[in-house]
Amino acid sequence: MEITHSEREVTFIVQVKDQSQTDSVAEALQEKGLHVQRVLRTLGVVGGTGPRTLSRVISGIPGVGMVREDDGGFYTPPPSEAVPS
Numbered sequence: 134m135e136i137t138h139s140e141r142e143v144t145f146i147v148q149v150k151d152q153s154q155t156d157s158v159a160e161a162l163q164e165k166g167l168h169v170q171r172v173l174r175t176l177g178v179v180g181g182t183g184p185r186t187l188s189r190v191i192s193g194i195p196g197v198g199m200v201r202e203d204d205g206g207f208y209t210p211p212p213s214e215a216v217p218s
Contacts, residue, residue, distance in 0.1 A: 142182050147191060148199040152177035158196040165190050 145167060149158045152174065159172045159179045166187055171180040177198075191200045 141185055143185050144180065144182050144203040145187065145191060146201045146203055147179040147181075147197055148201075149177040149179065150196055150198040154196045155179065158194065161194045161196070162191060165194065167191065 147158070147162060147167075149155045155172060155174045155177050159169050162179055162181065163169045167179075167181040167183045169179060169181040171178075173179070185202065188200060188202060191197060
C-alpha cells in the first residue's frame with residue numbers, strides 16, 4: 134500500500150492562546166491523534182507528529198492559536214565567493 138502525501142507524518146508546532154491552558158490543549162491534541170513529543174509550558178507551545186490531515190482538526194481545538202507544519206528541513210545556501218567560509 135502506497136502512502137499518499139496527505140497521510141505522511143509531519144511535525145506540528147502548536148501555539149496555545151493562553152499559556153495556562155497548555156497542558157489541557159496538549160491532552161486534547163493527543164486525543165485527536167497527535168503524538169505529542171514536547172510541551173513547553175512557559176512558551177505555550179506543543180510539538181508533535183501526526184498525519185498531515187490532522188492540521189484542520191488541530192486548528193479546531195479550543196485554545197489553539199496557531200498551527201504550523203514543519204517539514205524538519207534545515208537548509209543552507211551553497212557556498213558563495215561573497216560569503217567567507
